[in-house]
Amino acid sequence: MTLRIFRNTLLVGAVAILACSILFLGVMYYNVERMAFYRLQTEAEHMAAGISAYGDGYLQKISPASRVTLVAADGTVIFDSVADASKMDSHLWREEVREALEQGSGQSIRLSNTLLENTFYYSILLDDGRVLRVAATQDSVISMSAAAALPLLAAVFLVLTLSGVLASRLARDITKPIYDLAVEKSDTAVEYPELRPLVDSLREQKRTIRAQMDELSRRQREFAAITENMSEGFILVDNKRAILSGNRSGMDAISARGLGDEKTISRVRCRAEICDAVDRALAGEREEVLFDAGGRTIQAIASPVVSNGQVTGAVLLAMDVTEREQREALRREFTANVSHELKTPLTSISGFAELLKEGFVPPEKVREFATDIYTESRRLINLIDDMLKLSRLDENAPVPEREPVDLFELSDEILENLRPAAEKRSIHLHLTGEHVKVMGVWSILNEIIYNLCDNAIKYNKDGGSVTVHVEHAGGEARLSVSDTGIGIPYSSQRRVFERFYRVEKSHSRGVGGTGLGLSIVKHGAQYHGARLEFESEPGQGSKFTIVFPSECIVETTNEEG
Numbered sequence: 065m066t067l068r069i070f071r072n073t074l075l076v077g078a079v080a081i082l083a084c085s086i087l088f089l090g091v092m093y094y095n096v097e098r099m100a101f102y103r104l105q106t107e108a109e110h111m112a113a114g115i116s117a118y119g120d121g122y123l124q125k126i127s128p129a130s131r132v133t134l135v136a137a138d139g140t141v142i143f144d145s146v147a148d149a150s151k152m153d154s155h156l157w158r159e160e161v162r163e164a165l166e167q168g169s170g171q172s173i174r175l176s177n178t179l180l181e182n183t184f185y186y187s188i189l190l191d192d193g194r195v196l197r198v199a200a201t202q203d204s205v206i207s208m209s210a211a212a213a214l215p216l217l218a219a220v221f222l223v224l225t226l227s228g229v230l231a232s233r234l235a236r237d238i239t240k241p242i243y244d245l246a247v248e249k250s251d252t253a254v255e256y257p258e259l260r261p262l263v264d265s266l267r268e269q270k271r272t273i274r275a276q277m278d279e280l281s282r283r284q285r286e287f288a289a290i291t292e293n294m295s296e297g298f299i300l301v302d303n304k305r306a307i308l309s310g311n312r313s314g315m316d317a318i319s320a321r322g323l324g325d326e327k328t329i330s331r332v333r334c335r336a337e338i339c340d341a342v343d344r345a346l347a348g349e350r351e352e353v354l355f356d357a358g359g360r361t362i363q364a365i366a367s368p369v370v371s372n373g374q375v376t377g378a379v380l381l382a383m384d385v386t387e388r389e390q391r392e393a394l395r396r397e398f399t400a401n402v403s404h405e406l407k408t409p410l411t412s413i414s415g416f417a418e419l420l421k422e423g424f425v426p427p428e429k430v431r432e433f434a435t436d437i438y439t440e441s442r443r444l445i446n447l448i449d450d451m452l453k454l455s456r457l458d459e460n461a462p463v464p465e466r467e468p469v470d471l472f473e474l475s476d477e478i479l480e481n482l483r484p485a486a487e488k489r490s491i492h493l494h495l496t497g498e499h500v501k502v503m504g505v506w507s508i509l510n511e512i513i514y515n516l517c518d519n520a521i522k523y524n525k526d527g528g529s530v531t532v533h534v535e536h537a538g539g540e541a542r543l544s545v546s547d548t549g550i551g552i553p554y555s556s557q558r559r560v561f562e563r564f565y566r567v568e569k570s571h572s573r574g575v576g577g578t579g580l581g582l583s584i585v586k587h588g589a590q591y592h593g594a595r596l597e598f599e600s601e602p603g604q605g606s607k608f609t610i611v612f613p614s615e616c617i618v619e620t621t622n623e624e625g
């Protein structure tokens with residue numbers, strides 16, 4: 065804008081000075097011309113008066129400043145003060161002579177050969193019909209202009225410089241208030257009232273834009289907060305597989321982090337399963353893939369994004385389905401195990417029963433067979449009981465209200481129940497520690513302690529010992545069951561809490577184990593928010609400890625057992 069104002073002002077100045085110069089020169093030349101003719105006219109009239117008074121000889125006597133020519137009525141030159149009249153051709157058709165002959169006087173201007181001079185002619189008709197012409201030479205307009213050029217140029221330069229300075233100041237003065245215009249400050253005065261509607265509309269637009277920007281960034285923050293906190297990953301790609309948007313989980317899932325500017329799901333940088341799924345989605349199909357990523361199972365669903373019937377991109381959802389898959393695998397395994405565990409005693413029962421039915425069993429053996437059938441049925445019942453207990457713990461089915469349970473007392477009861485079985489193998493049972501009451505479900509706690517003590521006896525050596533110790537230590541209630549039994553091989557220690565896992569199947573079966581005891585212990589402890597600690601030395605014995613957190617503890621009474 066400044067430049068424009070400056071340029072236009074300068075242009076106006078230049079045009080003005082040029083127009084003035086031309087006008088000045090024109091007026092000056094017009095005046096010079098008028099003066100010249102006036103002088104010639106006066107001179108001609110004087111001479112005409114002289115000729116009429118003194119005859120043609122008058123012309124020879126005077127020495128005029130101008131050239132004087134006397135022309136006869138037929139155009140013949142009678143006298144010329146500069147040239148030889150006899151050698152001059154007829155002047156009848158000279159403009160000024162013709163005019164004088166016709167109108168009494170005439171004038172004309174003719175340019176000299178060099179164009180630098182003009183010759184002015186003035187003719188007057190004498191009383192005797194002849195024409196007296198006076199001529200004088202003057203500078204032409206060109207030479208006058210040339211003479212005036214230098215001062216004129218100096219003036220032009222001066223004027224242009226001045227107008228340049230003025231133009232620049234003017235431009236600055238005009239634009240300064242516009243530059244200083246603070247649109248964002250509504251209380252700022254607008255120096256040019258003409259600008260007020262523009263400024264008002266700018267302010268209005270600015271307010272609208274700011275409101276829209278605020279709304280947009282709020283939505284963006286909301287969207288980011290939702291997507292970033294989603295455990296599911298999502299990625300949006302265009303039809304060239306460039307990532308348009310996505311959350312952290314999505315980026316992790318496709319391993320696209322650190323792609324930099326490229327951000328393209330390329331085969332090199334992204335796992336092949338994802339690329340294939342995205343390609344299928346871009347081809348208009350919905351694709352689901354399951355893959356393993358760093359020990360986690362990821363399910364990715366790629367769906368096409370369709371706009372106006374055209375696939376414009378794809379959206380990829382990635383979910384960590386590790387737990388689901390693990391549960392599914394466990395369920396499958398459990399079903400297979402249950403079927404197997406149920407089938408074994410049932411096959412025995414059905415075999416024994418068939419032999420009895422067919423009469424293949426001698427009478428003295430019938431009792432033995434009936435005992436086998438009874439034992440296998442008991443095993444079946446135990447197994448089903450254990451499975452029911454586990455499923456109740458699994459489903460978090462409603463269980464009796466929690467109540468204060470004295471762990472010491474409960475352990476004592478359980479050991480008493482197990483004493484006959486222990487005595488059969490000369491195993492000594494001990495209970496030590498203090499009375500600690502915890503808030504819990506009696507039936508579950510009973511199950512936990514029973515299973516641990518039962519195992520400690522089952523997997524003990526004849527003449528060994530089992531010690532149950534209850535204590536309140538370090539703000540926690542600890543119940544440990546230790547034995548001097550066979551211990552658990554190191555390779556199996558990690559798996560003993562799995563359902564149906566048994567170190568030695570035949571031994572477990574022989575002692576009436578179902579393979580679910582420790583699973584029930586684990587889930588029962590979890591139910592109470594208790595921690596399970598376990599250590600075992602093969603050939604030396606094992607120790608299982610349940611650690612109840614302080615919030616479970618109700619009361620403690622010291623009593624050494």
Ligand code: ADP
Pocket residue numbers: 515519520523524547549550551552560565566567568572573576577578579580581582583605606
């Ligand atoms: P089971 O019904 O077979 O006893 P558990 O789940 O109670 O099943 O135990 C799983 C396996 O862990 C057992 O088969 C046994 O091999 C081993 N085990 C459990 N407790 C002990 C222990 N106190 N000493 C040695 N081995 C044990």
